[in-house]
Structures are given as structure tokens and as C-alpha cells.
Amino acid sequence: MTSELAKNLQNLDAFWSAMSHSPELKSEQKKKRKSKQKLKIHNNWPNKAWQADFGLDYSEKVHPLPVGKSRVTILKPTEHRSEQVKMxxxxxxxxxxxxxxNRSSQVEVLTQPDDLPSWAQACSNAFGYIIVPEALLPLLKNPNATLFSYKVDGAIAGTAIAFQSNDVMGVHQVGVDPNFRGQGIAKTLMHHLVDFAKRQDTRLMTLQASKAGLPLYQQMGFSLLAEVYHLEPSQEI
Incomplete structure (x- = not known):
């Protein structure tokens, strides 16, 4: 694993850990071996189950994947696993x-809890799944987290979260409401975030990109590091 990939994953772990999640768990085999790699599980959105290094030993028995959760790893599952790639x-x-x-005057920082429902709704519209405002509340209280919104006539059209870990600024939940797509909002958000990150004296910006976001990120100069798999239980026939 390269140092840049390690920093990418460390930021993602820190970001997800900042939100509500259950006590760390580990398999019985790992308990016997006193392994430090434990499984973390979110109580609600973003509904992930992961290890700090995003690895998973597929030769060992691990905890069954909780209903409604996705296990996240950089190790591609084999065809004989009980889990399949969701995305x-x-x-x-x-x-x-x-x-x-350059920064943009249309991008604002969210600071008030009362604004979380509208931000969460806009982000839900952008990604096509429900985001509960309560899951975002810990981020407002976290000095490493900053929530951004791009507004059009007072309405939130785009969302983004910046999360700092050491010299890395991680970018998360960059989304645009379908009603506002095609206006360059995602590009403006990302340009603003780079300017913000540089003002925080961070050295690297990291993210996990969907296929749709790849062209923008590559145009900005982002480099590929590795594939990150989100797994769900296999459907038995």
C-alpha cells in the first residue's frame, strides 16, 4: 500500500468514525489472535461496516454483514464469498x-443545526438515498469537519463535506440536486474546496470517486490509487 493510499483510507476511517457507530467488533478467531483489526459499524447513515485499514482476511470467518449495511474493503472478494460487490x-x-x-461566493459553510434537515434533503436528492440529519450532527461539533452548500436563489443545490486528518483534506458527499445539474455546480464546489484546503495548510486532497465523478476529478489533476469495494450479502437462488 502506498503512503498516499494509506492517507486516503485513514481520512475515510476518521471521517466515518466521527459519526455515530457501534463499539468495535471482531471475529472469534481474531479475538484469539489478539488482532488489532476490528470491525466498526454505523448505527445509521452512512450504514457502513469497515476495518480501519479497509482490509479483510477472506480466509477467516468474520461477523455476518448486518442488515442494511455495506462492508467496505480494498480487497476484492472471491467468487465463493457470501458477499457480492454492490458498487x-x-x-x-x-x-x-x-x-x-478559486473560491465561490455561492458556496457557504453550514454552521447551524437547524440547517441540517435542508442540507440532508438536498444531499439525499443528489445521491438517491436517505440521509438522516441526526447522523450529521456530530460533524457540526467536530473541528475537523466542514459542511458546504452551494445555493441557488436561497435553495441548496449542491453539497460537500471536507474532513481534515493531519495534512490531508478528505472530500465527501459532493452531490448536486437533479433539478440543478448541468450548471457546473460540482466543478465550482470542488474548486472552492481546493482553495479551502490550501488555506488550512493541508498537503493532499483525497476522495473516493464514482464513475460519474471521474472525468471532473481527473481534469482537476486527481490520480487513481485503488478500487474501494462496497459489499452486500449475496442473493441465494
Missing amino acids: SLQAMVLPLEKAQF
Whole structure:
């Protein structure tokens, strides 16, 4: 694993850990071996189950995947696993030293809990799944997290979250409401986030990109690091 990939995953682990999740769990075999790699599970959105290094030893018995949760790993499952790939994202990185992009006056920082429902609804519309405002509340209280919104005539049209871990600024939940797509909002958000990250004296920007987001990120200079798999239980016939 390269240092840049390690920093990408460390940021993702720190971001998800900042939200509500259950006590860390580990399999009986791992308990006997006193392994430090434990399984973390979100209580609600983003509904993930993961290990800090996003690895998983497929030769060992692990906890069954909880209903409604996705197990996230950088290790591709075999055909004989009880889990299948629900989706995969591309871990990416952008060195910030030479990146030059401008901020936008239409991008605002969310600071008040009363604004969380409208932000969560806009983000839900963008991604096509329900995001509960309560899951975002810990981020408002976390000094490493910043929630951004792109507004059009007072309405939230785009969303993004920046989460800092050491010299890395991770970007999460960059989405645009379907009613506002095709206006360059995602590009404006990302340019604003780069400017924000540089002002925080971070050295790298990391993210996990969907297929739809790849062209924008590659155009901005992001490099591919690895595939990140989101797994769900296999459907038995």
C-alpha cells in the first residue's frame, strides 16, 4: 500500500468514525489472535461496516454483514464469498502544492443545526438515498469537519463535506440536486474546496470517486490509487 493510499483510507476511517457507530467488533478467531483489526459499524447513515485499514482476511470467518449495511474493503472478494460487490469507487489523491482554483461566493459553510434537515434533503436528492440529519450532527461539533452548500436563489443545490486528518483534506458527499445539474455546480464546489484546503495548510486532497465523478476529478489533476469495494450479502437462488 502506498503512503498516499494509506492517507486516503485513514481520512475515510476518521471521517466515518466521527459519526455515530457501534463499539468495535471482531471475529472469534481474531479475538484469539489478539488482532488489532476490528470491525466498526454505523448505527445509521452512512450504514457502513469497515476495518480501519479497509482490509479483510477472506480466509477467516468474520461477523455476518448486518442488515442494511455495506462492508467496505480494498480487497476484492472471491467468487465463493457470501458477499457480492454492490458498487465500487476509485480512491484518488490530488497534491495541493501546485493546485490553483478559486473560491465561490455561492458556496457557504453550514454552521447551524437547524440547517441540517435542508442540507440532508438536498444531499439525499443528489445521491438517491436517505440521509438522516441526526447522523450529521456530530460533524457540526467536530473541528475537523466542514459542511458546504452551494445555493441557488436561497435553495441548496449542491453539497460537500471536507474532513481534515493531519495534512490531508478528505472530500465527501459532493452531490448536486437533479433539478440543478448541468450548471457546473460540482466543478465550482470542488474548486472552492481546493482553495479551502490550501488555506488550512493541508498537503493532499483525497476522495473516493464514482464513475460519474471521474472525468471532473481527473481534469482537476486527481490520480487513481485503488478500487474501494462496497459489499452486500449475496442473493441465494
